[in-house]
Amino acid sequence: MDKQNRTRNFSIIAHIDHGKSTLADRLIQYTGLVSDREMKSQLLDNMDLERERGITIKLQNVRLIYKAKDGNEYYLNLIDTPGHVDFNYEVSRSLVACEGALLVVDAAQGVEAQTLANVYLALDQDLEILPVINKIDLPSARPDEVKEEIEDIIGLDASEAPLISAKSGLNIQDVLEDIVANVPAPTGDINKPLKALIFDSYYDAYKGVVAYVRVFEGEVKKGMTIEMMNTKKKFEVTEVGVMAPGATELDSLSAGDVGYIAASIKDIRSCHVGDTITDANNKTQEPLEGYKKATPMVYCGIYPGEGEKYENVRDCLEKLQVNDAALEFESETSAALGFGFRCGFLGLLHLEIIQERLEREFNLNLVTTAPSVIYRVTKNDGEVVMVQNPANLPEVSEIRMIEEPIVKADIIAPKDFVGIVMELCQERRGTMLHMEYIDEKRVMLHYDLPLNEVVYDFFDALKSRTRGYGSLDYEMKGYVPSQLVKLDILINKEQVDALSFIVHESKAYSRGKAMCEKLKNEIPRHQFAVPIQAAVGNKIVARETISALRKDVLAKCYGGDISRKKKLLEKQKEGKKRMRQIGSVEVPQKAFMSVLKLDE
Numbered sequence: 001m002d003k004q005n006r007t008r009n010f011s012i013i014a015h016i017d018h019g020k021s022t023l024a025d026r027l028i029q030y031t032g033l034v035s036d037r038e039m040k041s042q043l044l045d046n047m048d049l050e051r052e053r054g055i056t057i058k059l060q061n062v063r064l065i066y067k068a069k070d071g072n073e074y075y076l077n078l079i080d081t082p083g084h085v086d087f088n089y090e091v092s093r094s095l096v097a098c099e100g101a102l103l104v105v106d107a108a109q110g111v112e113a114q115t116l117a118n119v120y121l122a123l124d125q126d127l128e129i130l131p132v133i134n135k136i137d138l139p140s141a142r143p144d145e146v147k148e149e150i151e152d153i154i155g156l157d158a159s160e161a162p163l164i165s166a167k168s169g170l171n172i173q174d175v176l177e178d179i180v181a182n183v184p185a186p187t188g189d190i191n192k193p194l195k196a197l198i199f200d201s202y203y204d205a206y207k208g209v210v211a212y213v214r215v216f217e218g219e220v221k222k223g224m225t226i227e228m229m230n231t232k233k234k235f236e237v238t239e240v241g242v243m244a245p246g247a248t249e250l251d252s253l254s255a256g257d258v259g260y261i262a263a264s265i266k267d268i269r270s271c272h273v274g275d276t277i278t279d280a281n282n283k284t285q286e287p288l289e290g291y292k293k294a295t296p297m298v299y300c301g302i303y304p305g306e307g308e309k310y311e312n313v314r315d316c317l318e319k320l321q322v323n324d325a326a327l328e329f330e331s332e333t334s335a336a337l338g339f340g341f342r343c344g345f346l347g348l349l350h351l352e353i354i355q356e357r358l359e360r361e362f363n364l365n366l367v368t369t370a371p372s373v374i375y376r377v378t379k380n381d382g383e384v385v386m387v388q389n390p391a392n393l394p395e396v397s398e399i400r401m402i403e404e405p406i407v408k409a410d411i412i413a414p415k416d417f418v419g420i421v422m423e424l425c426q427e428r429r430g431t432m433l434h435m436e437y438i439d440e441k442r443v444m445l446h447y448d449l450p451l452n453e454v455v456y457d458f459f460d461a462l463k464s465r466t467r468g469y470g471s472l473d474y475e476m477k478g479y480v481p482s483q484l485v486k487l488d489i490l491i492n493k494e495q496v497d498a499l500s501f502i503v504h505e506s507k508a509y510s511r512g513k514a515m516c517e518k519l520k521n522e523i524p525r526h527q528f529a530v531p532i533q534a535a536v537g538n539k540i541v542a543r544e545t546i547s548a549l550r551k552d553v554l555a556k557c558y559g560g561d562i563s564r565k566k567k568l569l570e571k572q573k574e575g576k577k578r579m580r581q582i583g584s585v586e587v588p589q590k591a592f593m594s595v596l597k598l599d600e
């Protein structure tokens with residue numbers, strides 16, 4: 001059998017926590033790629049941040065060599081995928097490079113909202129989906145019922161699905177045999193001109209931008225001149241190889257292979273994820289269909305903090321963008337924070353992760369402003385503007401209509417929690433579409449929810465109110481008109497542009513109040529009283545005051561000389577007035593993030 005017939009390209013898809021990363025580790029360990037001693041727990045989640053949060057964010061690929069029962073040696077290219085709803089985009093990116101996907105389902109939890117969402121993504125790519133039932137070691141495991149669920153809800157035959165424990169390593173060989181037997185071998189002519197898809201990339205200080213590719217046709221070798229079909233840039237290949245699990249150089253990558261290409265690419269903009277690489281001297285006719293660009297759904301301002309340089313922040317954002325194509329940014333200025341960037345993210349988790357990476361990996365000191373979705377504003381003169389920065393909302397008098405993005409949300413929860421889930425969706429201005437029973441125990445609720453209500457902390461609220469049993473998946477549906485207002489925050493009578501946000505009219509008061517209270521706790525006391533107000537237009541909807549640190553000027557004044565007392569108090573008042581006029585209120589950096597975590 002030739003190499004192509006002994007190659008299998010696959011991903012693992014699952015709902016969060018169903019054990020995808022643990023299974024990936026076991027597969028790596030079983031095939032002897034790393035010794036047990038070297039086996040760091042969850043090797044694929046190689047970013048510290050991921051390990052801490054326990055969720056997979058960036059996809060990684062690794063090549064395993066497996067000697068199957070049929071006596072042949074197979075090359076299994078595994079591409080790890082993230083399981084969180086914010087990262088569906090990354091899931092579909094990695095799926096394009098594969099012919100099959102393992103669908104890991106927790107034997108105790110069964111099919112969840114994101115199990116379904118991931119299956120749909122895999123079906124879109126025409127992948128062979130192999131169900132795997134994990135965690136059968138758990139006392140609460142119910143593998144037979146879960147098999148039925150997979151058949152009933154998803155429509156996949158699960159009768160032959162391996163029953164495994166990724167944790168203990170039980171039946172891991174069944175999974176490998178399943179892959180060999182049922183994931184189709186790649187096809188593609190090695191003698192045709194090179195055609196390879198870049199599905200990910202990262203920046204290496206020595207090698208430059210390294211592209212992770214899936215070769216569909218032809219062959220790529222060191223010394224060859226390649227061309228990026230989209231950017232038309234040409235480079236000489238300095239190294240090709242596979243991750244096993246570290247970068248391992250090979251002579252060539254050919255049709256069907258997954259691996260990396262380094263070509264001393266210094267400018268990150270010349271290597272686009274989704275672009276097709278070809279041989280500059282023997283070009284392929286048509287590029288492969290690229291990825292549809294991920295559209296950010298949440299925006300926020302990122303500003304250099306105390307002592308931080310603007311250029312430095314730009315540099316780091318650019319570096320992050322290389323391996324996170326979904327991150328968008330452009331320059332903006334704020335009266336309160338100076339020069340900075342408006343950045344677009346897939347969701348709140350994505351935002352938090354980027355922020356943490358900037359702070360931790362790049363050691364940046366940042367100020368982040370409240371997240372906002374994109375509103376569609378129609379002005380009286382008919383002009384339509386998309387507003388993702390509340391500060392840019394046109395004057396109220398100019399606005400004919402504001403529309404907000406709505407998502408179609410699918411929520412799966414045990415039936416005992418239906419009331420609680422409905423209450424939560426109601427609070428978040430949701431409209432129920434319908435509800436169906438998955439089996440005797442669980443229901444699936446379909447809702448239309450304003451994205452602006454989902455991005456804040458809907459996911460956390462759902463998890464905590466359903467004791468971890470509720471699961472969520474959502475996709476953009478469109479825009480609907482809504483009664484939205486801009487809530488401004490005034491600190492010491494001055495409007496702070498970076499703290500403004502757009503909110504539904506019915507929530508302006510409660511949000512404003514919560515915001516003022518929060519800021520009151522975060523801003524230290526000054527020599528003068530600091531009023532904190534929330535306003536809609538000219539109307540103040542909430543107010544808090546940080547009382548002044550009153551210096552006791554009368555302490556030294558003995559006796560009852562009333563005129564002297566008066567004089568001293570008068571003087572103090574003057575001082576305060578001056579302070580109020582010229583002194584500025586020190587607002588701590590974290591106050592700008594405080595809108596994020598408002599408990600309503």
Ligand SMILES: Nc1nc2c(ncn2[C@@H]2O[C@H](COP(=O)(O)OP(=O)(O)OP(=O)(O)O)[C@@H](O)[C@H]2O)c(=O)[nH]1
Nearest residue numbers: 016017018019020021022055056083135165166167
């Ligand atoms: N009892 C038991 N626990 C398991 C098994 N497999 C995984 N787990 C545990 O389940 C939890 C989630 O496993 P992960 O492998 O991190 O799950 P994941 O699907 O990769 O999750 P994300 O990276 O967040 O998408 C961890 O605490 C694992 O130790 C298993 O077979 N049995």
